Amino acid sequence: MSDDAPTGYPADAPPMTMRQARMLDLRTYICALFAIFGVTVTIEGFTVDSQELAKAAGVNINLYAGLAMLGLSVVMGVWAVVVPPSLPDPAADAAVSEVG
Amino acid sequence: MIDTLIQVVGAADARLEMSPVDYALLFVYFIFVLGIGIVVRRSVKSSLDFFLSGRSIPAWIAGLAFISANLGAVEILGFAANGAQYGFASVHYYWIGAIPAMVFLGIVMMPFYYGSKIRSVPEYLRRRYNKPTHLVNASSFAVSSVLIAGVNLYSLAIVLVALLGWSLPLAIVVAALLVLVYVVAGGLTGAIYNEVLQFFVIIAGLIPLTIVAVAAAGGPQEVLHRLADYPSYWLHPWSGTAVGGDNPIGDWIGIILGQAFILSFGYWTTNFAEVQRALSARNLSSARRAPIIGAYPKIFIPFIVILPGIVAALIIPDLGTSEDPQMTYTNAIPLLMDTLLPNGVLGVAVTGLVAAFMAGMAANVSSFNAVFTYDIWQTYVKKNRPDHYYLKFGRWITVIGVAIGIGTAFIAASYNNINDYLQTLFSFFQAPVFVTFILGMFWKRMSPWAGFYGMVSGIVAAAGVWVAGATHPDLFRSPFQQAMWMGIAAAVVDLIVSLIVTPLTKPRPISELVGLVKGMEIRDAAADAKPVRWYKQPVVLGGGAITLALAMYIPFTFL
Numbered sequence: 001m002s003d004d005a006p007t008g009y010p011a012d013a014p015p016m017t018m019r020q021a022r023m024l025d026l027r028t029y030i031c032a033l034f035a036i037f038g039v040t041v042t043i044e045g046f047t048v049d050s051q052e053l054a055k056a057a058g059v060n061i062n063l064y065a066g067l068a069m070l071g072l073s074v075v076m077g078v079w080a081v082v083v084p085p086s087l088p089d090p091a092a093d094a095a096v097s098e099v100g
Numbered sequence: 101m102i103d104t105l106i107q108v109v110g111a112a113d114a115r116l117e118m119s120p121v122d123y124a125l126l127f128v129y130f131i132f133v134l135g136i137g138i139v140v141r142r143s144v145k146s147s148l149d150f151f152l153s154g155r156s157i158p159a160w161i162a163g164l165a166f167i168s169a170n171l172g173a174v175e176i177l178g179f180a181a182n183g184a185q186y187g188f189a190s191v192h193y194y195w196i197g198a199i200p201a202m203v204f205l206g207i208v209m210m211p212f213y214y215g216s217k218i219r220s221v222p223e224y225l226r227r228r229y230n231k232p233t234h235l236v237n238a239s240s241f242a243v244s245s246v247l248i249a250g251v252n253l254y255s256l257a258i259v260l261v262a263l264l265g266w267s268l269p270l271a272i273v274v275a276a277l278l279v280l281v282y283v284v285a286g287g288l289t290g291a292i293y294n295e296v297l298q299f300f301v302i303i304a305g306l307i308p309l310t311i312v313a314v315a316a317a318g319g320p321q322e323v324l325h326r327l328a329d330y331p332s333y334w335l336h337p338w339s340g341t342a343v344g345g346d347n348p349i350g351d352w353i354g355i356i357l358g359q360a361f362i363l364s365f366g367y368w369t370t371n372f373a374e375v376q377r378a379l380s381a382r383n384l385s386s387a388r389r390a391p392i393i394g395a396y397p398k399i400f401i402p403f404i405v406i407l408p409g410i411v412a413a414l415i416i417p418d419l420g421t422s423e424d425p426q427m428t429y430t431n432a433i434p435l436l437m438d439t440l441l442p443n444g445v446l447g448v449a450v451t452g453l454v455a456a457f458m459a460g461m462a463a464n465v466s467s468f469n470a471v472f473t474y475d476i477w478q479t480y481v482k483k484n485r486p487d488h489y490y491l492k493f494g495r496w497i498t499v500i501g502v503a504i505g506i507g508t509a510f511i512a513a514s515y516n517n518i519n520d521y522l523q524t525l526f527s528f529f530q531a532p533v534f535v536t537f538i539l540g541m542f543w544k545r546m547s548p549w550a551g552f553y554g555m556v557s558g559i560v561a562a563a564g565v566w567v568a569g570a571t572h573p574d575l576f577r578s579p580f581q582q583a584m585w586m587g588i589a590a591a592v593v594d595l596i597v598s599l600i601v602t603p604l605t606k607p608r609p610i611s612e613l614v615g616l617v618k619g620m621e622i623r624d625a626a627a628d629a630k631p632v633r634w635y636k637q638p639v640v641l642g643g644g645a646i647t648l649a650l651a652m653y654i655p656f657t658f659l
Contacts, residue, residue, distance in 0.1 A: 024143055026161055026293050030300060033132050037125060037304065037448060044121065044444030052442040057316035062444040065308040069448075072300065 021087055027080035034073035042066030116263050116438050122447030129451045130278060132297065133458070137282025137290040147490040150287035151470035152219060152380050157289070159386035161296055163393030166202070166377040167401075168295035171302065172460025173453050174255060176405055181429035183409025184419055187327065187334025188656065189349045190580070191402050196356065197364035198398055199649040202391040203642035205369040205378070210638075212541050214379060214387040215622040216615035221372040222475045228540045228608070228616045229551030231479075236555060237533065238475035241372060242468055244526040246501050249464035250508020251522065253279075256457030257509060263434065263450060272509050275454075279462045280502045283469075284495050288380055291459075291466040295377075298455035299397075305449030306404035309433070312440045313411040326414055334410070336656055350581035358584025362591045366534035373467040388638040395645040399652060412436050461505070469498045524566060527583065531590035532558020539598055542618045548608055550601035558594030562586040 022028060045063025053060060116122075144150050157165075182190040218224045222241060226234035253276055260271035282290040317323050324335070332339040333347045340347035341355060349355060368374055368391070381387035412432035413419055416439070420429045427435075437449050473494045482489075536555045539546050565586040569576050576582040615622040634640055 020142070023139055026296060029132060029136055029293070030297060033129070033297060034300070034304075036128055037301075040121060040125060041444040041448065044442070048442070056312045056440055056442050059312050059315050061308045061312050062442055064311075065304065065445050065448065068307075069304055072304075 016087055018084065018087065021085040022080075025080055025085045027076045031073050031077040031080065034069045034076070038066050038068075038070035038073055040066070041069060115265055116434075116446065116450065117443075118264065118446065118450065119443035122443050122450060125447035126451045126454065129301065129455060133278060133294050133455075134281055136293045136297070137284075137286040140286035140289045140293060143289055144285075144287050144491070147473070147487050147494060148219070149289070150491050150494050151466075151474065152376070153287070153289040153292060155380060156382050157292060157380040157386075159381055159389040160393055161292060162377050162381040162386065162390035164299050164397070165292040165295040165380075166374060166391050166394040167398045168299040168459055169373055169377055169463035171299065171401065171456060172252065172463075173259065173456040174252070174460065176302070176306070176453070176456055177430050177433055179402070179405040180409035180412070180432045183406035184413040184429040184432045185409075186348050187330060187410055188337050188402070188406060189333040189347055191337050191406060191652075191656075192349060192355050192359060193364070194398060194402050195649040195652055196360045198368060199395045200360065200646055201364040201368035202395040202398065203645050204365060205375070206388045206390065206392040207638045207642050209369050209537070209541065210378060210388040210391075211384065211621050212616060213375060214381075214384045217622075219379070219474050220471050221370055221375050222471055224537070224616070225540075225551065226475070226479065228548075228613070229536075230548035233536075233548065233552040233555060234475065234479070236552070237529075238471055238479075240526070240529040242472045242476060244522070244529065245373065245464045245468035245471070246504050247508050247522055248526070249461050249468065249501065250505040251512055252457055252461040252464060253505050254509035254512040256454065256461065257513075259453060259457065263453075268513060269510075272506060272513075275458065275461075276502050276506050276509075279458055279465060280499065283462055283465050283502075284498050287494070288376065288466050288470070291462040292377060292380060294455075294462065295459045298452070298459040301448065301455050302452035303404070305445070305452030306408070306433075308445045309436055309441060309449055310404050310408050310411075313408050313415070313436050316440055317411050317415050323411060323414065327410070337653070338657075348578045348580070350577060350584055354581055354584035354588070358588045359580075362531070362534060362587035363583060366530055366532075366587065370533045370537050371530070372471060373463045376467050376470060385632060385636070385638075389636065389641060392638055392641045392645055395642075396648070399645070399649050408433060408436055465498060465501050465505070468501050469494050472497050472501070527586065528559050528562040528566070528590075531562040531587045532594040535591045535594040536598070539595070540617065543602075544610070544613060544617050544619070545602060545607050546598060547602045547605040549605040550598045553601050554594040554598035557597045558590040561593035562590040565589045 041062050043066070045060055045066050048060050048062060052062075143154070143156075146154065148154055179190060179193075213221075213224065216224070216227065218227065220238075222234050222238035225237050253272060256275045257266075257268055257271035260266045260275065261268050266274075282294060286293070314320060314323060317326070327335050331346065333341075333349075337349075338347075338352070339345075341350070341352045343351045343353065345351060350358070374391075378387050378390040381390050409429070409432045412435060416427070416432075416435055418424065418427045419432065419435070420427065433453075437446060441449055473490055477493060477497075478485075478490060482493075532555050535558065536551055539554070540551060566582070569582040569585075576585065610620075614620050
């Protein structure tokens, strides 16, 4: 990125800390939301009754969907830890390998 | 499309049996939406942060936001309706329409958009052509965005009314306030983060729905078996596409030329609500990859949108043929949800639909405020103010935009047909734009006034075809086919007028075209020096996406 490229952080602003960068990391939010959704829906799957099962054509869809959402949550969480967000520093930006 | 939806969901009591658990999931989602808006507020320090996320977004987030901004509930319910009515025939919209267009944007056009550091799509027209061309495009975009935001808001409200039993004014105001808070606080980053979250929630709702629907129809083999009784284009999207054939989507000329190369390319490569997501990426390489990364999941969207619609036609006997106002094609997905989903997944699916409408509205609002602030206010009204003035102005115009949206939503509640008229009117402006952009990028000599007259005459041509279709209803097989021919007429007229006007008028001095035309791209030396791994190269990624999209047709040939 060239030096005159506009970034989110004007030169006079204090540099962003890693803690702040993690607060702005979308993967954290996807991980948290799907942890909540996944646990809730999986519990519904474990407590399924025959009427609910019949409604969904015999598929215990809450169980499978809940576990799949927990899987997504884990993937996002692990990804966020293993590949931390890069700090928005134009000089470093060119050097840090980017997520994606 | 929206109009039918309104009549259906609005007229019928399709109240879902939501349990407290389902409501809790929806509530948790609302908390996340607001929380994200407030957290990302601290990253907004300049107008560029507010309108373009400070060009700091990673490619995968920009890419998912790119398709999510378009994957509104209108598209989801609309393509499910197409599935229930025509089978897989409308899959061309994805595989030879959207995918090649998104790849083309990434490979061919992004270097001009991102390299020239334009802040909006209309701004490209101002720098490449002249202010009249710019003003036509910027003002039609601003007006259409804010009005369509209102229509989206109304559609969202009637879903809340019909499915959850809220009152209409309450639903309109609550939905508008949620969007307002996260767009005013977080700007484009707030909108983009929530779009990506919405993407995953809608997928988490639609995949289980599709699985259960296919199981309820007796499994995949049984679905194929029963489709044998339907017209062949239900399973073979190219069947009946000869000129004069029976495919309701149109003939192959209309599909390939009109749908794919003009309407899809025009929408995906010049609609600022889309391009803005790619412009938010942190560098040129990410900006080029963003639409291409989005293309991969987009290839598979038909299987969770069109397929459930098809299955709905199989397992809901009266769908589309009954007098019951609830049994229309547009209601296919809500009806399946009601019939098949147990509490838990039902809450996820409802949250996904609500999220999709909110994201659609937020995409309109966040692109409207950027174009209004940069392209209208800063360009024509208050020039040369300090940056924080435009940041503050952008936040206020967001409030005003949402207020106009609320007004439009209430008007739409009284005059249902207004939505269809708005969509038609704006399609005139969308159709010719692609030709003007592509000529501008690849033909240095093309003059500013050729840009203006080409675009305006294209708008007139599109309107002319619409009038012809309105006065001679038997001219076109379906509204799809009419839209295709409007696009073709607009493009051809735009091209001819541009070719005639250019030699008669003065070109722009070469020195003003740096970064805007072929052969004068601005190269980023630092980025060029850094080797890009082969799988990250736009041509490799893009070629893969197009190959995969075309390969998707193969199983449909043998089924």
